[in-house]
Structures are given as structure tokens and as C-alpha cells.
Amino acid sequence: MPIGLWAVQLDRPLTEREATGLLALLPSERRERLLRTKAEKRQEPLCAYAALRLALHRTYGWQELPQMVCMDRGKPYFPGFPDLHFSLSHTEGAVLVGISDRPLGVDIQRIRPVSRRLLGRVAGEGEDFFSVWVRREACSKRTGVGVGAMLRKEMPMEEGEGFCFLETFPGYAAGISARAKDLPGTLWVCALEDLIYLI
16 A cells, blocks of 8 residues: 555634534544643644544545554554554644555654754754654654654664655645655645544
């Protein structure tokens, strides 16, 4: 199965009815987890799950998300569908989702000012912070090594692994990590209304 990627720009806040409707579509564990976060912090992760649902609906015709669990370091997967891999990313104003029959990792970041300390910790002299961050986060999501690995100065790619940047929206950096021969995949840019349509 070729890699499928869905990027959604969140150009407005969800209405209360939309947020409630999307929340109701989540598996119970994910819904409970999201309800433990502050209401103002829910939109992006809620829309990331809605984008995953949209991707699965358009690819397989699925009407709902299957049960989802997390590995030890937080990488989510579908135990009932071990050959289906997915990756979610969200940042202020945008989400990115990838699905494949092989492990993959995606990341999207809104470009914004970062502290000198974080810049020095992540990017080397002359490197663009968000290019480095997106590559590291996508690679760590693909392998499931956890966020701590992203802060190491060196994060070598495994044999056969590839990474490429994705053109999504102005003011955002995005990328995907997967097997080199599978890249880049097909990117669909969707509107927030495409997520709401499934309610």
C-alpha cells in the first residue's frame, strides 16, 4: 500500500457542536485521554484523530476508528490491524496524518520564535531549527524511540530509512520518515470542513 498523507489547516476554531461531535467519534480511551486536557488545548489533537478517521474512511471505507493502544514509549497502534501503521502530528493551526502498511512517522510544526537554548540544543551552526526538528521528530515517531531521542545532537538514520520534507501550508514545516523507496507518498490537503463532514 502506498503511503497516504492528509494535511489539514485549521483556519477557524471548532464550534462546541463540532468539537462534541468529533469527540464522540473517538475510541473511548482516546476520548477520556483528551477530556483530561484543557478545553483550549483539545482542538489540534481532536482534529488529528478526525484526520486519521478521514484517511481510513477514504482509503478503506471505515466508518469509525478501531481500538487504539500505545506502546511503552507512547507510539499508538491498532492491535486489531497490526499491518496498518499510522502517525499523527499536530501543531497550532494544522494537523498531518500518515498511513501505510509499513512503519512511518510524520511531523508538522508552525514556524515560530524559539529560545536560544533550545536552538543550540537541537540545531547546529547554520542549521534551520524547524528543518532539524521536523526530521528528528518524524524519525523518532517512525521508530517509536520517544521524544528524548530527538534532543540528541546526532540522530542517525537507519539503513533503508528515508526522510523528505512536505509542502503543506505557508508558515509551517512538515516531513515524513519511512522506508526510502516508499517516499514521498501522496499528500492530500484537506479543509477543516472535510473533517466536520464525517460527524
